[in-house]
Amino acid sequence: MMLEVKKDLPNESCGLISGKENRCLTVWPMQNMEATPYSFAINPDEQELVLSRIHERNETFVGIYHSHPFGKPVPSKDDVTFSVYSEAYYFIASVGGKEEELCCYKINMGKVKHIDIKIV
Numbered sequence: 001m002m003l004e005v006k007k008d009l010p011n012e013s014c015g016l017i018s019g020k021e022n023r024c025l026t027v028w029p030m031q032n033m034e035a036t037p038y039s040f041a042i043n044p045d046e047q048e049l050v051l052s053r054i055h056e057r058n059e060t061f062v063g064i065y066h067s068h069p070f071g072k073p074v075p076s077k078d079d080v081t082f083s084v085y086s087e088a089y090y091f092i093a094s095v096g097g098k099e100e101e102l103c104c105y106k107i108n109m110g111k112v113k114h115i116d117i118k119i120v
Contacts, residue, residue, distance in 0.1 A: 002100060004029045005067040005093045014040040014066040016050050017091065018059040025059060032066075039078060040066045063089030063104075069096040073103040075112050083107035089115060 004027060005013040014032050019025040028050045033041040042064075054061055064085070068076070073092040075083075083090060086108040094101045104115040 001027045001065055001091070002093060002095060002102065005065075005095050008032065008067070008069075009096060010037050010069055011035055012037060012040040012067050012069060013093070014042055014064070016042075016047070016054070017062045017065055017089070018054040018057070019062045020059055022062065024062050026054070026057065027065070028054070037069050061085075061088065063091055065091035065093065067093045067095060069094075073101050075105055075107060080107055080110055080112060091117075 001017070004015065007013070012032055012034070013029070015030040016028040017024045017026070018028065030042050030046055030050065033043055051061060071094060073094040075090065075092065079090065090105045090107055092103050092105070102117070102119070104117045106113045106115055
């Protein structure tokens with residue numbers, strides 16, 4: 001995922017993540033329709049196609065990732081406002097600064113909860 005995020009610099013990157021039993025196994029890079037460093041939008045048709053492919057692989061939708069190219073990996077006001085999948089994990093990567101960082105959150109009805117992740 002971090003490699004995909006770097007490819008889209010200086011713009012925000014985005015995509016879906018699938019897996020099994022809360023283990024992330026597959027990263028699905030998607031085109032950022034906004035194509036800016038400050039926001040992202042996923043094409044609904046592309047998202048539906050990827051969700052079908054996830055099902056074909058016998059995996060489940062785990063979450064959504066996007067980047068904050070030059071900011072901290074914490075949900076912005078827009079990230080919270082536009083989060084629509086309460087069951088999803090929201091991964092935010094920061095790669096444009098001195099250090100790379102990846103954080104995970106659950107966002108539900110305006111409430112944000114940081115989730116500890118283990119990268120193996």
